[in-house]
Amino acid sequence: MTSVLVCDDSPLAREALRRAVATVPGVERVTTATNGEEVLRRWGADRSDLILMDVRMPGLGGVETVRRLLSADPGARIIMLTVAEDLDGVALAVAAGARGYLHKDASRAELRATVTQALADPTWRLAPRRLRSAEMGAAPTLTAREIQVLEGMSHGRSNAEIGRELFLSEDTVKTHARRLFKKLGASDRAHAVALGFRWGLVR
């Protein structure tokens, strides 16, 4: 029973993808999801042979979803869907373990060819592109606290303010800050916020 999971936040794109994938020879079932959380929630009970997932999604970003999915199931095969210049997101996703990517500009034929390939060869993997090592290596798994601190930063709050907001001492906030900088490979809070956005950790 060959099944494919399509995940995109737009129902229009989702439906179009679903229909396109359904025409691939050998595909017997196409299920859909609208966001990363749903993919993760569903993955325990119902595993598909292949996942097509948008890089940019509200809530849990595509990159972060890939990371979590693969930590739960290293064998999962994921192809990222992306748009023109979002190479950062793709590179991050591929580095996180996605098997490859598809431009959404891809024709129906290309899409079908890639899906066919991925299903036929379980080891199929895109030739890794040139990656920017600095922002790529680490798999940023931020703790809840660290994300709260990062969010505070993204709203322009000082460490002291974040501390007041979270009922922590400024020193504690600084500790979380330092740890999340290290995880993200950020050189300062502005960089950390930017990486948070690029990884889909904050909005």
Place this chain on the structure above:
Amino acid sequence: MTSVLVCDDSPLAREALRRAVATVPGVERVTTATNGEEVLRRWGADRSDLILMDVRMPGLGGVETVRRLLSADPGARIIMLTVAEDLDGVALAVAAGARGYLHKDASRAELRATVTQALADPTWRLAPRRLRSAEMGAAPTLTAREIQVLEGMSHGRSNAEIGRELFLSEDTVKTHARRLFKKLGASDRAHAVALGFRWGLVR
């Protein structure tokens, strides 16, 4: 000649939207674009009665495109397309002058109803939602320099480093920084970077 312009980076979503809009009574022509730049470029020669545009797009973001479009033609009617929790983007776009928004979760019927309404009543406008005044009021028109500085910040560079990169003194970079903070309503560089992402000014 009633025409509608559909702008979405994904050809699948674009096509689906085009087809849905084409079924709206009174719509005689549906054109498409794939990004903000294309919309702006085309707007001079070929004006549509209504624009449906994705909030999140590579390159020029939806919010920034709305702003520029309306500064060129204050009469343009724009409806933003968005996804679940991207309320920030929508609020920003509406504040920038978009007439309303549509969840991409909207059914075909809802979409058609909204388009019908917008075309029938040129003054139609979404009841303005509760807006976060701090981040909303100003229309952030950053100069090229200011964007370069903001981008430098988003890559974790210090003012001195940005200065070296752009062949400016650190003091000049600070001036640009202060000015762009003021325009964005940012309290520090981390906040500025976050707002830059939310406005679609940087990636």
Place this chain on the structure above:
DNA sequence: ACGACGGTCACTCGAAAGAGTTACGGAGTT
């Protein structure tokens, strides 16, 4: 039981950032 990790807090120190202010020349607008 030990170790790793996360959450908490504290201290110092030097480097940045940010506020405030001033200034000058050019471009574009009114």
Place this chain on the structure above:
DNA sequence: AACTCCGTAACTCTTTCGAGTGACCGTCGT
């Protein structure tokens, strides 16, 4: 001609940040 905006640069002063270090406790997994 006056005015505003932009780009450039310098100066001072205060606040904040970030590095480095150390420490205590609880939890979880091995």
